[in-house]
Each structure stands twice: as C-alpha cells, then as structure tokens.
Amino acid sequence: MLRQHQAKLVFSGLLLTLSAFIACQLGDTKQVFDWLDVLGEGTAFLVAAAWLLLILSSRPHGRVTELLYYGSLCLVYSYFLNLLDEFLHYPDPVRLMSWLESLPAPVGMLVLTFGLVGWHREQRAIDRQLRGRELFLRDHNLIDPLTQLYGLEYLYAVLAREITLHRSNQQPLSLIVVDVAQFSDFNRNHGFSAGDNFLTLLSELVISQLRQGDVMCRYSGDCFVAILPNTSQVQADLLALHLQHCLQQLNKNHLTPEVNCLAVKVAAATATDAIEQAFVELAKLKRSAASQGFKPVAETQL
Amino acid sequence: MTTPQWFSVRDKNLLLQHGSTDLLALAQRRGALLHKLLNGTSIFEADLTRPLGRICHQDWFQIIENCQQQLKSPELPFLLGESMLHNPYISLCQALLTAPNLAQALRLLHCYRHQIFPGIYPQLLPQSDTLLVGVKAGFAKAPQQFINVAMFSLVQALVKQQFGNNDGLTLLFRSSEHNAAIHHQHHFGCKVLFSQPVDGIKIEKTLLLTSFKRHDAKRFAAARRSCAQLSRILPKQPSLAELIYRQQRQALPALLTAESMASQLELSNSAFRRQLTQEFISFNRLVDEVRQDRAQQLLQQRQCSNKELANLLGYSDEHNFRRAFKRWTGIIPSNFRDFFGLSTT
Numbered sequence: 001m002l003r004q005h006q007a008k009l010v011f012s013g014l015l016l017t018l019s020a021f022i023a024c025q026l027g028d029t030k031q032v033f034d035w036l037d038v039l040g041e042g043t044a045f046l047v048a049a050a051w052l053l054l055i056l057s058s059r060p061h062g063r064v065t066e067l068l069y070y071g072s073l074c075l076v077y078s079y080f081l082n083l084l085d086e087f088l089h090y091p092d093p094v095r096l097m098s099w100l101e102s103l104p105a106p107v108g109m110l111v112l113t114f115g116l117v118g119w120h121r122e123q124r125a126i127d128r129q130l131r132g133r134e135l136f137l138r139d140h141n142l143i144d145p146l147t148q149l150y151g152l153e154y155l156y157a158v159l160a161r162e163i164t165l166h167r168s169n170q171q172p173l174s175l176i177v178v179d180v181a182q183f184s185d186f187n188r189n190h191g192f193s194a195g196d197n198f199l200t201l202l203s204e205l206v207i208s209q210l211r212q213g214d215v216m217c218r219y220s221g222d223c224f225v226a227i228l229p230n231t232s233q234v235q236a237d238l239l240a241l242h243l244q245h246c247l248q249q250l251n252k253n254h255l256t257p258e259v260n261c262l263a264v265k266v267a268a269a270t271a272t273d274a275i276e277q278a279f280v281e282l283a284k285l286k287r288s289a290a291s292q293g294f295k296p297v298a299e300t301q302l
Numbered sequence: 303m304t305t306p307q308w309f310s311v312r313d314k315n316l317l318l319q320h321g322s323t324d325l326l327a328l329a330q331r332r333g334a335l336l337h338k339l340l341n342g343t344s345i346f347e348a349d350l351t352r353p354l355g356r357i358c359h360q361d362w363f364q365i366i367e368n369c370q371q372q373l374k375s376p377e378l379p380f381l382l383g384e385s386m387l388h389n390p391y392i393s394l395c396q397a398l399l400t401a402p403n404l405a406q407a408l409r410l411l412h413c414y415r416h417q418i419f420p421g422i423y424p425q426l427l428p429q430s431d432t433l434l435v436g437v438k439a440g441f442a443k444a445p446q447q448f449i450n451v452a453m454f455s456l457v458q459a460l461v462k463q464q465f466g467n468n469d470g471l472t473l474l475f476r477s478s479e480h481n482a483a484i485h486h487q488h489h490f491g492c493k494v495l496f497s498q499p500v501d502g503i504k505i506e507k508t509l510l511l512t513s514f515k516r517h518d519a520k521r522f523a524a525a526r527r528s529c530a531q532l533s534r535i536l537p538k539q540p541s542l543a544e545l546i547y548r549q550q551r552q553a554l555p556a557l558l559t560a561e562s563m564a565s566q567l568e569l570s571n572s573a574f575r576r577q578l579t580q581e582f583i584s585f586n587r588l589v590d591e592v593r594q595d596r597a598q599q600l601l602q603q604r605q606c607s608n609k610e611l612a613n614l615l616g617y618s619d620e621h622n623f624r625r626a627f628k629r630w631t632g633i634i635p636s637n638f639r640d641f642f643g644l645s646t647t
Contacts, residue, residue: 145332145373152484184384184459192324192385196331220488221377 005056027088038086045079067115074108132207135215144218147203155217159271173266174236176226183222186257236263309539314356324385334372366445379448380489383455397525400518405510423544436500440541442582464514470506474498550592555616594630
C-alpha cells in the first residue's frame with residue numbers, strides 16, 4: 001500500500017528538509033538545551049510521523065485518505081518545528097518561524113477531524129458490506145482466511161451473548177447448520193483447489209440469502225453455522241428450505257456435492273450445548289436421509 | 303565418500319513435491335503470499351516447479367512456521383495430510399491407496415517413511431487387541447504438533463476412504479486439551495484423546511487384515527516399484543536422534559555414554575558433541591526418554607515388579623526407578639497401570 005503513496009512520502013520528506021534548512025539559516029544554535037522538553041516534543045513528533053506512515057500504509061487513494069494525510073502532515077510539520085525550536089534561537093524581528101510553528105497545528109487538527117468523519121461514514125458503508133459476516137464483535141485474528149467468515153471461536157463468543165440476551169428478553173433464537181455431505185470424496189475426485197473454491201462459493205451464496213442481523217460462521221472444514229436472532233423455528237425452517245433450494249441451483253449438473261441445511265431452535269442455556277444439540281439433530285437428519293435413499297433434505301422436511 | 307549414517311537438519315533429503323508444494327498451494331489459496339511463505343528459507347519460487355527439487359528440514363520447518371504465522375487457519379495440517387494422500391506425484395501414497403489391506407499399507411509406510419516423513423520415527427507398542435503406533439520427533443526444534451496432525455490425518459483419511467468410516471482408530475496426543483480440541487474432533491471424526499503418555503495412533507487389530515475396498519494389485523505393484531526406485535535417490539537415513547534412540551534401546555539394560563556412542567558412530571568426542579548441539583539434542587534426555595518409553599511399554603504389556611523393571615532398565619535399585627518414574631509421569635508405577643487401563647477403555 002505504501003508504494004501507492006510514494007509521491008506523498010517524497011513531498012513530506014522534502015517539506016521537512018526544506019523547513020529544517022530555512023530554520024538553520026534564520027536561527028543560531030542555543031547554548032543550553034532543555035532535555036526534558038526535547039524528549040517530550042521529540043516523542044510527539046515521532047508518534048505523529050508514525051501515524052502518518054500508518055495511515056498511508058493502510059489506505060488506498062481517495063478523498064478520505066487525502067484529508068487524513070494532509071491533516072496529519074500539518075501536525076507532523078508543526079511538531080517538527082516545535083522540536084527544532086529547542087535547539088535553535090531565532091532573532092526577535094523574524095516572526096516567520098513562530099507562525100509556521102503554531103498555525104499548521106490547529107488547521108491540521110481541523111482537517112484531520114473532517115477526515116475522521118469521512119472515515120466513520122466509510123466504515124458504516126463497509127459494515128453494510130460485512131452484513132451476514134459480523135455481529136457485534138470485531139477481531140480480525142478470528143477470521144478464516146479461505147471464506148473470510150469468522151471461525152469457531154467467534155461463533156461461540158457471539159452465540160453465548162445472543163443466548164443470554166434472548167433468554168432475558170424471552171425471544172426465540174435459532175441456528176441454521178449448513179453441512180456439505182461427502183466433502184472429502186469431492187476433494188478426492190476434483191482436487192483440493194476445487195474443494196476450496198466450492199466452499200468459498202457456498203459461503204458467498206448463503207450470506208447473500210441471509211437477512212440483516214443474521215451472521216454466518218465457519219464451524220470447521222465443511223460445516224457452517226448461521227445464527228438467526230429473534231427467529232422462531234417456523235421462520236428458520238422456511239429460511240433453511242430457501243437456502244436448500246438456492247444451493248440446489250448451484251448443483252444443477254450434479255458436479256458439486258449435496259448440501260444439508262437444517263434449522264434448529266436454541267433451547268440450551270450455553271453455546272456449547274446449543275451447538276452440540278444442533279449437531280445431534282444434523283446426525284439424525286443424515287441417518288434418516290440415508291435410510292430413505294438420499295432424498296433431498298428439503299423434500300423430506302416437507 | 304560414504305554417506306553418513308544419519309541426516310542432519312540441513313541435509314536436503316525431502317522432495318519438494320512430497321508435501322511442501324501441497325502446503326504452499328493450500329496456504330496460497332487462503333491468501334498468503336508466496337514470497338512471504340518462502341521467507342527465511344533457501345527456496346526460490348522457480349525451484350518449486352523443478353521436478354525432484356529438494357528441501358532440507360530446516361526450510362521445511364520454516365515454511366510451516368511461516369504458514370502458521372501468516373494464516374490463522376487451524377485446518378491446514380488436516381488438509382495437508384489429506385491432500386498428500388491423494389497427490390498423484392507421491393508414489394508412496396498411491397501405493398497406500400491401492401494396498402490390499404491396512405497391515406500391508408502400514409508396513410509400506412514404515413518401510414518408506416523416510417520419503418515423506420523422515421523427521422519422525424515410529425515406535426510399535428502392540429497391545430492385546432489393538433496396535434499402538436507411537437510417533438516420536440527426530441528434531442527438538444520442530445513444529446511437531448503440525449507434522450503429527452498431518453501424518454495422522456493422512457492415515458485417518460486412508461482408513462476412512464477404504465472402510466467408509468474410521469471407528470476403529472483412536473488418536474492420542476500428549477498435549478493437554480485446549481481450543482484446538484473441537485477442530486481435532488471434527489476433522490478426524492474418530493476418537494481423540496489428549497494428555498496421553500505418547501503421541502500416536504491406536505488401531506484395532508481387526509482392521510489390519512480386512513481387505514481394502516480400492517485394492518488394485520497392478521497399480522499397487524507399480525507404485526511399489528517406483529517407491530523402491532525413489533529409494534535410490536532418497537537414501538534411507540534416520541535422524542541422529544532416532545539413531546541414538548535405537549542404539550540405546552538395543553543396549554538396555556546397559557546405558558550408553560556419549561563417548562561410547564561417538565566411537566560407535568566413528569566420530570571424535572568433540573565432533574559428536576558438535577553434532578548434538580547442531581540438532582538441538584540433549585543426549586542424557588534422549589537416554590532418559592528411551593527408559594521412560596520402555597518402562598511404560600513393559601507396564602502395559604505385562605505384570606512386572608518394580609525390581610524387575612529396575613533391572614531391565616539399568617537402574618541400580620527399585621527406589622531410583624520409582625523416583626524416575628514419578629518424575630516422568632507424575633504418578634508411581636502401580637497407579638500408572640490403573641490409569642492406562644482406564645484410558646484404554
């Protein structure tokens with residue numbers, strides 16, 4: 001990302017060098033340095049410079065980035081001259097340096113604030129994009145790199161919170177388990193990259209069909225769990241049926257594996273028990289499907 | 303020049319296509335960058351496409367560590383094992399898939415294990431109606447958990463494919479149960495036990511001779527032949543730790559000293575010490591490990607008095623043995639038998 005912003009980096013470097021040069025021309029070195037001040041102002045300068053670098057290294061081009069960049073550049077500039085001030089003494093008639101030192105800071109703060117407001121709006125847009133993937137918690141360490149869904153730890157954390165909330169409000173909470181049948185056979189016959197592709201496709205499809213407020217996590221390997229807040233068993237069954245039909249569209253040529261969707265009402269008091277109960281139901285469903293000769297699950301439920 | 307009796311962590315005795323390329327492909331599909339995965343190794347991107355390109359253990363461990371660092375993806379070792387099993391370029395795995403039965407497949411895996419997992423060595427612990435294959439690490443500083451899981455996953459996938467289920471398997475891990483337990487349970491789909499005395503696979507003996515569904519005599523013979531041919535370029539060398547372990551195991555109840563071991567390997571004392579440091583091996587700890595494993599094995603197989611065990615393991619008296627056993631396992635020998643009896647049922 002930093003490579004995109006080479007021009008900005010060069011400009012900041014030139015600006016700082018130029019002002020250091022002018023300052024050296026105008027002022028003379030002080031006899032005594034106040035090292036405590038140097039430490040304080042030096043730290044402020046370094047931290048501001050680090051922020052500038054972080055902003056540039058984490059953001060693509062755009063209006064918000066420009067605002068954030070110019071705002072923090074003003075701050076860095078102001079802190080830099082502040083630091084030079086500790087080493088140099090300017091003759092009284094020269095007011096240029098003190099203006100240059102004090103003016104950019106408030107301007108920079110203002111611009112930075114506008115930038116942050118923009119960032120906030122942008123974040124809300126991204127949150128809308130993340131619908132179905134995230135609920136109330138954000139921790140990038142828990143994201144599964146393949147499907148970009150949250151993993152098991154996240155599921156447990158969110159589910160535990162939802163269970164407590166729903167119990168205290170006496171609202172129904174449901175889960176949908178999406179399980180790929182015979183996934184290892186599919187991997188063996190079509191290769192592991194095809195298997196990975198299928199999982200990615202599946203997760204995209206399911207997420208696009210979920211409602212606002214639902215969240216889907218990758219439980220492990222070929223098994224996904226979606227949390228449906230404030231949803232009764234009937235509604236969840238309908239949604240599962242709908243998902244099943246969507247997934248059958250995916251499976252038109254019978255080239256992809258069969259997928260089971262099962263809705264379960266959460267009755268347990270802890271997340272672990274709830275998940276366990278869901279898997280017991282899933283195992284039952286699989287057994288009955290097997291005994292009825294692999295009929296599609298949606299039909300057996302009807 | 304004669305080939306040395308063992309391989310070191312810097313010897314290039316692993317084929318890139320025997321696991322490394324599979325792991326790199328898996329990691330890349332999960333968004334990791336190839337140049338970052340190869341960071342710190344002597345492998346270049348161009349090497350990956352070369353047939354019979356080789357890699358040393360140090361680089362292999364580095365790649366695994368890079369993968370774990372860059373991707374928070376606990377499924378990687380499980381997928382690695384399965385994709386290795388189905389990799390058409392690994393003739394050993396092709397032979398496993400077409401073998402007549404599990405016993406034959408395991409025998410083959412044992413015989414040619416240096417072609418895919420040279421860094422670990424097995425230890426057979428037959429019990430009354432099960433076969434316990436313990437797995438020991440050849441290098442001290444290795445991501446052993448990852449490699450063990452990959453290997454278990456390979457065997458487990460083989461059994462599951464041939465029999466349709468893997469109910470007869472039990473996987474044992476020395477590590478205590480933690481967050482990863484659910485992943486283990488779900489991916490393996492068979493019984494998984496934690497906090498065990500060894501890392502290993504327990505196989506019911508009835509499975510061993512049941513014939514495989516996908517047995518194909520012709521392809522099995524062909525794959526076996528190419529395994530034998532591959533043995534010419536990948537010589538069968540143990541790691542230094544394995545070599546010492548085996549020598550000490552044979553020498554019991556006598557105890558080897560570092561000096562006697564060095565003379566057996568035709569090395570000077572200082573050269574031997576240097577080798578040990580290079581491979582991060584503590585000689586005394588390894589000798590201790592041999593005695594520990596043997597003690598547990600004897601206790602599981604038959605009723606032995608402490609005095610008898612002390613004699614067999616080279617302890618001067620039974621008190622010393624009891625103290626050592628307490629140090630290894632935290633319990634005294636008589637309790638161990640009960641404990642192990644419990645964990646087998």
